[in-house]
Amino acid sequence: MFFAYMFVDVMSPLQSLIETQRGWSPDAFGYYAGAEYILNVFGFLILAGIILDKMGVRFTGTLSASIMVVGACIKLYAISDWFQGTALDHWLSSWWVSMPGSAKLAAFGFLIFGCGCEMAGITVSKAIAKWFNGKEMAFAMGAEMAIARIGVFAIFSISPRLADWMGKDDPTVVVPVAFCTALLCIGLICFIIFTFIDRAFDKQLDAAKLPDAPAEEEFKLSDVKNIFSSKLFWIVAMLCVLYYSAIFPFQRYAANMLQCNLGIDATTASDIFRWFPIGAAALTPLLGIYLDVKGKGATMLIVSAVLMIMCHCTFALLLPAFPSKALAFSAIIVLGISFSLVPAALWPSVPKIMDERFLGSAYSLIFWVQNIGLCLFPILIGKVLTASNPGVDNPMEYNYTNPMLLFASLGVLALFFGIWLKVLDSKKHYGLEKPNIVSNTEEKVFESEGETFE
Numbered sequence: 496m497f498f499a500y501m502f503v504d505v506m507s508p509l510q511s512l513i514e515t516q517r518g519w520s521p522d523a524f525g526y527y528a529g530a531e532y533i534l535n536v537f538g539f540l541i542l543a544g545i546i547l548d549k550m551g552v553r554f555t556g557t558l559s560a561s562i563m564v565v566g567a568c569i570k571l572y573a574i575s576d577w578f579q580g581t582a583l584d585h586w587l588s589s590w591w592v593s594m595p596g597s598a599k600l601a602a603f604g605f606l607i608f609g610c611g612c613e614m615a616g617i618t619v620s621k622a623i624a625k626w627f628n629g630k631e632m633a634f635a636m637g638a639e640m641a642i643a644r645i646g647v648f649a650i651f652s653i654s655p656r657l658a659d660w661m662g663k664d665d666p667t668v669v670v671p672v673a674f675c676t677a678l679l680c681i682g683l684i685c686f687i688i689f690t691f692i693d694r695a696f697d698k699q700l701d702a703a704k705l706p707d708a709p710a711e712e713e714f715k716l717s718d719v720k721n722i723f724s725s726k727l728f729w730i731v732a733m734l735c736v737l738y739y740s741a742i743f744p745f746q747r748y749a750a751n752m753l754q755c756n757l758g759i760d761a762t763t764a765s766d767i768f769r770w771f772p773i774g775a776a777a778l779t780p781l782l783g784i785y786l787d788v789k790g791k792g793a794t795m796l797i798v799s800a801v802l803m804i805m806c807h808c809t810f811a812l813l814l815p816a817f818p819s820k821a822l823a824f825s826a827i828i829v830l831g832i833s834f835s836l837v838p839a840a841l842w843p844s845v846p847k848i849m850d851e852r853f854l855g856s857a858y859s860l861i862f863w864v865q866n867i868g869l870c871l872f873p874i875l876i877g878k879v880l881t882a883s884n885p886g887v888d889n890p891m892e893y894n895y896t897n898p899m900l901l902f903a904s905l906g907v908l909a910l911f912f913g914i915w916l917k918v919l920d921s922k923k924h925y926g927l928e929k930p931n932i933v934s935n936t937e938e939k940v941f942e943s944e945g946e947t948f949e
């Protein structure tokens with residue numbers, strides 16, 4: 496996931512460079528960024544969850560890592576000089592002309608990569624739930640997410656520098672993308688090694704099972720229907736989509752937003768923004784430990800939404816009026832804290848309320864709803880940015896107030912769902928506020944076939 500998250504954001508600090516070098520407008524950049532999620536939204540993620548529950552972690556993980564490598568290679572080719580001027584480039588550039596051929600093919604590669612990346616995300620969550628069942632699961636998930644966030648930190652730090660590899664006068668997006676593609680190949684090899692370790696772990700689990708233990712229930716397609724008909728599922732999924740839509744799409748535009756508000760170059764903007772994932776990386780595992788030992792998951796979700804609203808309002812209204820690096824830096828750090836609370840509380844809560852046999856599908860359905868937002872919001876933000884800046888050609892002069900207010904409004908809605916979840920939890924005792932370690936020994940709410948959360 497470290498390498499996958501690096502690849503996801505490798506172009507984020509280079510928005511202005513790709514605009515000047517390949518003619519991608521903010522709109523085109525928005526379409527490219529949203530492409531990561533398109534196939535997932537059109538059902539691939541649901542299929543991925545079913546594959547995961549049917550075929551297991553080892554098969555699905557290897558498949559997903561391979562898909563990421565294929566998608567990355569397509570994107571690398573699309574932005575390379577080799578693709579420029581080819582027949583395919585001419586043909587792709589001949590229709591929907593506001594989206595250059597390179598942007599269309601890069602978006603296609605990113606779409607393939609996105610299928611692998613999300614499939615890998617649910618696989619990793621299910622694998623952690625299996626390996627840490629009854630133990631420090633929230634800490635383990637927090638640590639995994641922290642490693643992924645360090646990937647984002649790393650890529651925001653090195654991407655602009657790798658782009659200058661050939662010299663500051665001749666920057667290129669190809670070197671950073673090629674570098675991350677190579678890392679994905681290493682990631683695939685790492686996962687193949689993990690499959691051997693996981694097989695050995697399964698043997699240990701089988702050996703530890705009592706001979707007369709009841710056979711585990713198999714995953715059934717009707718489980719998907721049951722998950723969909725649950726109110727609690729929808730609250731969790733809505734909270735997830737609203738919150739994450741104000742984070743990941745923001746990440747794509749953040750560097751440029753800082754450049755425009757502070758009048759700084761891409762490297763300086765990335766150097767400020769990279770502390771956002773680092774703050775999240777440092778805190779998520781600690782909050783995971785807190786959740787394992789003390790609980791308070793639903794409260795964490797509420798606090799997180801409040802912090803996010805404050806930060807996006809700062810970027811929308813305060814930073815343009817008081818363009819200070821210190822202010823930008825403080826808001827980025829607070830947003831990092833917010834971004835450690837939701838993941839630390841949300842993902843480890845899912846195994847508390849879902850049965851293990853359809854945990855893959857449960858994660859995939861939440862990811863699916865989330866992906867709809869992650870797909871649409873970069874596009875919407877690109878459109879709002881273009882509409883709010885009529886006649887502005889210089890990518891250093893955009894006014895980001897409206898896009899940032901849109902992100903803040905998502906936070907307000909997420910806050911509403913967080914409060915609803917907490918109220919429901921206190922009435923129906925789902926155990927979301929309880930410590931993780933204790934609740935693992937208690938009965939899951941979603942126990943028997945056909946039963947919904949309530």
Ligand SMILES: C[C@H](NC(=O)[C@@H](N)CCCCN)C(=O)O
Binds near residue numbers: 643743842865
């Ligand atoms: C674990 C969680 N991941 C997700 O929410 C993914 N569905 C989205 C990942 C976006 C980058 N492709 C997280 O990172 O908190």
